[in-house]
Amino acid sequence: MTKHSEEPKRRRHLMSMRKPALKWQDALPSGNGTMGAMVYGSIQEETILLNHEELWEGSRTKPLPDLSRHLPEVRRLLAEGRYREANRLYPDKLREADYIVQTARFHPGFDLKLWTETHYAFREYVRELDMETGQVSVRWLDGPIRYERRLFVSRSDDVIALVIRADQKEAISVEMRLEPHDLKDAVDKAGRPLELPFSFESAVQEEFLMITGKRLREGTEFGALARIAAVGGSRTIRGDKLEITGADEVLLLIRLFPNGDSRAEMPNLKEKLLSLPPDYDMLFERHQSEHRELFLRAELDLGASESERAGVNEQMLLDAYAGEASPAFMERMFDYGRYLLMSSSRPGGLPANLQGVWNGSYAPPWSSAFFNNENIQMNYWQAMPGNMPETMLPFFDFFESLVPDMRKNAQAFYGCRGILAPLFASPDSGLKKNLQPHVVYWTAGAGWLAQHFYDYWLFTGDREFLRNRAVPFMKECALFYEDFFYEGEDGYYISSPSNSPENWADGSFDGAREISVCVNATMDFAVAKEVLSHLCEACNELGIEPENVEKWKAMLNKIPPYEINEDGAIREWMHPDLKDNYHHRHQSHIYPLFPGLEVTEETHPEWFEACRVAVEKRLVIGLKEQTGWSLSHMANIYARLGEGDRALECLEISGRSCVGDNFLTYHNDWRSQGITMKSMWGFSAPYQIDANLGWTAAMLEMLLFSAPGIIKVLPALPGRWKQGSIRGIQARGGVEVAIRWDMEAARAEVRLRSSRDQWLTVKFPRAIRQLDCTGGCRDSSYGPLYREVFVQRGQELKMEIEFDS
Template sequence: MKFNLFFALFAALLFAGCTNATPPKQELVLWHDSPAQVWEQTLPLGNGRIGMMPDGGIDAEKIVLNDITMWSGSKDPEALNPEAIDYLPKIRQLLLEGKNLEAQEMMYQHFRCQGQGSAFGNGKDAPYGCFQMVGNLNIKYDYPAKTNAEDYRFSLDLNDALAHTSFTKGGVNYAREYYVSHSEDVMFIRLSADKKQSIHFNLGLSRPERTEVFIKDNALYMKGQLNDGRNDNKGVRYVTKVQLINKGGEMAAQNNELSVSDANEVLIMISTATDMLDANYETTVEKRIADVLNTNYNTLRKNHVNAYQEKFHRVELNLGQQNNTLTTNTRLKQFQNQDDPSFAALYFQYGRYLMICGTNENSMPLNLQGLWANTVQTPWNGDYHLNINVQMNYWPAEVCNLSELHKPLIDFTKSLVPSGTATAETFYGADGWVAHVITNPWLFTAPAEHASWGATNTGGAWLCEHLWEHYAFTQDKDYLKSIYPTLAGASEFFLTNMIAEPKNGWLVTAPSSSPENGFFLPGSRDAVYVCMGPTMDVQIITELFTNTLEAAKILGLEDETTHNIRETLPKLPPMQVSPKGYLQEWLEDYEETDVHHRHVSHLYGLYPSNQISPERTPELAEAARQTLERRGDGGTGWSRAWKVNFWARLLDGNRAYKLLKSLLQPAIGDAVLMDGSGSGTYPNLFCAHPPFQIDGNFGGTAGIAEMLIQSHDGFIELLPAIPDEWATGNYKGLKVRGGAEVSATWQNNRLQNAEILASTDNTFRLKVPAGIASVKIDGKTAEIKDGFVTLEMKQDQKTVLKFE
């Protein structure tokens, strides 16, 4: 379908006039040639606090509004179960006797939170709560001509975080522009036409429940209060305000709607907030609108674009010219059968876009939905799952040069400590702090309502991996000092809670589980989940202990915690390889209830951790490879994303690329089943669990970065897992551990040049790729020793490398 020349020239001139940023090297656009028919075709916009998703409808448009603090529920002191600890010795004794099924039944009855917990993912009206949509902005358009629309285009430009709808109807060219300001914290929609007095519409706000809509001073309001789970009228309160500025024509307010007729142009401004983090939320909403009312639109737009691009333009990835003559959905479908490396680059940058727009330094962490939900009962409550999902959301943060966006998760982790301390004492009689599988803004840390998935107690320890990674990339010792108590407290829980298993005397967690897979005991076909010392627990604890010791060493600390860690580390179980060649998931080589289970938790040591490495532990790396072959390439969306990272760490770029294509399998039309048959990617490139979960998007972006650069093994490796399809390309601005920014160029699968910019004083080791005879550093031939070159760099020093 042809694209209207008027709008192409109009957009180009408008962009040139509204930003001083360097023109992007790649046109990064998602677009469709028809309006969205389902929510998973709408386009996400946001600034990390608030968001919207327009559907681009011609006669009627629904724009879903979001606020990352729009949570029902409240703090739930009943979650602590003081009777649970009375059953802990009995549960452990049953596990020591190999009676896992009996231990599991006891846990189902007694070793769980009190109350409803998460209400099995339906917590909208439970104390646990649920992340919810704010509501819908509903616009009904009227046109003088009743002809069909032509030259329709609905698009999202990643380079400037602007969405557009354009079409021709009755000889009039209509255009809409949408954005959520990164500078003014207000949502904007501008309606325009190239013929005067052509804009006519009615506008209203709606929400399925708990809302009041009214008109005040020619502005439209929606306000209400969410359920706190106890009907105590103490839930989160919210307010949304819509105000219009029209050029020409008339505006009226009646029947709780705003209407405009015969206008030349209209600017719709939306401000929304809750009292979760802002006691003055109503004043805030009014002030944000007042602050922009008298500001020129082009100035507002320019401020937004510049603020957004400061983060987005830090990184470039070029794998070939973008083919934007095809709709995004067409490219998604064709990607399965045709080479389109640039589509992978688009998907990579879309993940970075979603992070920049889904969270900010002073906001809440990205949840299962990121920022974007379209219901009041979001799937799985849209909460924070700590057995991979919220962590996967932040895998790209450091390597993709968005380090400051790690802050919400880091701050949230530290905020869990008081609750986690009470949980450790109440359930285990242990020191330190612990978090299990699920949590929320109300800091829920208890074992959840069902032990089959809620028993895992390494959720908080996994979060601590992110605390360490932020230091590893930034080398900020003041920051490290601030997080050390959190690392030490998490370590203290395991130091005082693990027990010796009977066979080898290894110290293990008990009870626990391997998310979310079960096994069969010998001679039984009853599914068992509760166990001692699953492999993932051991890997996470090993990493936590190691990082805590390293932090203490850097900070010059020596205390009882570090002493106990040194004594305990050698007593942890080793990773075990089954006689069949794969890495064991449990202490015993049990038969899985599902050999193709979506979780591959026992490969945590391969990724995101660095305990399994083809370089250092080739036997374990081969066992990991056999595990992946056995598990298969299927699974839910986020599971496929995790496997991209696994195969990249195993340095198999072609297999990683195969999993990337699997992740990008079109999801619309498939059954929405938990077995993964509906998994893949939706037309707006959201990841399908199914249904939508944003973690797969971030996992996929991290996986592509892992194919391009790695630094977890104590050295920098460029292009460690490049697939054959990416024979030529370049990237700019990816980050490495040790504190540096790296750019690289390659042709015909051969590294040509690289540039390293140090962000701190440090010494970097760079692995020389196979087939490279010499390396020039700043024009001088470098010494290659054991396959590495060494770079001693000062902060802000830039080094250029040429590979020959």
């Protein structure tokens, strides 16, 4: 073997497993943000699933019928308490107009199959992912010969590279083929076989494997080409397989085209593959330097030992079943969330969908679409604090591309200007397509998306982005609110029809705990208030649109204040008919606290406490309704509340129930131990990447909170995380932060580096005995846990803190 194939000395960001995958959801993922590969890791018959972010099919689109003339009727029904009738009205009108449409589905690419000659029962098997480089490796001992396969998806050359090596000459004999992905994954939600909407053709040449798929509904083609380069050995074509015998090394370079004419695309792929050097190590070095720079911008250390970090996934999960996740497990989940986001979201491409860029299902759960009532936002909560701002750019590009369709939604559904986001979308269409009431009546999506636009400005200080992208998008949202909201008798706005994502209100009316449509969902007003406030701040910053700023301020004064129920929890619906229903996983009414920044303990202590009560009801009364993504969401909320032990508890519950052997997360019932014991979609609970990415976001929130002008150091540090460090994380206001702590010794060190001169309020987790600061430092009016410090542009400010014991 070459020097490159030696066991890595640095084990800081490795994920190791001791068994191969039996299904695609258990494979190890590699990706460059555009293409993805999943390595099963079998020795004798290997499968590598190949994906591309632009593989979508099945869209059916029609012009939207005009429903706006029915808006007065649905509002009248709601005002009269006839919720069941209102719930049916718009969906029935859509059916009457024959508006039967379909969101496109993200579909698999192909399988690369490898059949390897074996002679002995294997020993010393390991399947491994190096998150620092994006390389997946499989190693084993076959008698006296040590074999390995290594794969990565190149960021620099846009190619999937796979090498097969052995530590003896002429030891590699392998057959290979490109074929359609395993048809056992062509099943519907109930596990029934699907009629496959594709046809396939494959071919083999001496140096190439190729396959083309045709989408039968659309008539479009997609395909893959693999170039084979071997050192030594002989080649034989056997039907649709290529056999290589007695080689020293075998290299495969693979590219996919997601849409196009195969007669033109295959020669293009061939030309590009032939232009690359047939040298795995050279290609890897070009790739890994770019990958490593992005991955290592932030790094977490929770004090795990090197032997703990070398532990295998399977054992970590078994240990997590005891109830306490190890520091090594938490470090690995933190790293994995970073790795998965950067591997499935890249400038110039699409944002990460429900499964990133990896999918082996021909009918993926919820089409694997882009959902904006929680999931797409959760995918990106970690991007800015985690120091990966470029991963946000596909998010902005995608939703800006949907603005024309979202304007059609606003006009057709409610006769409004501005934009109305669909609850979920695919790359080809932003029209509302689903007829379920909770989808039809969802109006807060665009405003929630707008939060990320403004947050990008808060983190980066990019004024051109603020002027040219954030403000225009927020103005579209504000236009919708201007036309959609109407004043009640008390002078406050009414939001009708309304929806609190996927939840159903309790109460004495017909349809309680069953229907989706409502009036005055708290989230509607929280999102609208945020959009209008951010617009005013942005325009004042830029010195533009003074007349609109006055209009938006007047609108803000008409938004009703939040309400608190008899339990002391913030109400999910601000209407006397609609009582809180704690038995649900969505927690949208807590939006002002998280993911919003409106409610903090400093600004609104009463609402802050009401949010705490509300989330506690979900974790205790509503625990059985929770799943992977909602537990990640709940962990983020507890982090905002400063309750680190509760945040960690949420992640640990998820770790015991919603995490697979390869640490991918699932939409799984926590009471059914093991991912495959409760079949929800075909043969398994649905894999969803949002909980993975939300997990990392929660850990960041536990270690650093930031809002304009204030940061909180270790705001929700769990009691068990006694020592640790984190570096490279970002705070709003353009501040990079590094923290090192030892709570047993009652010490911490904080380093701040700012992109501009500014005073910052810093809150510390415990009472301060002594604070040494290299810059300006003074007391804060907030109290003894706070200090105000002055950070100069480009200069590091260091604080050494001793806490009271």
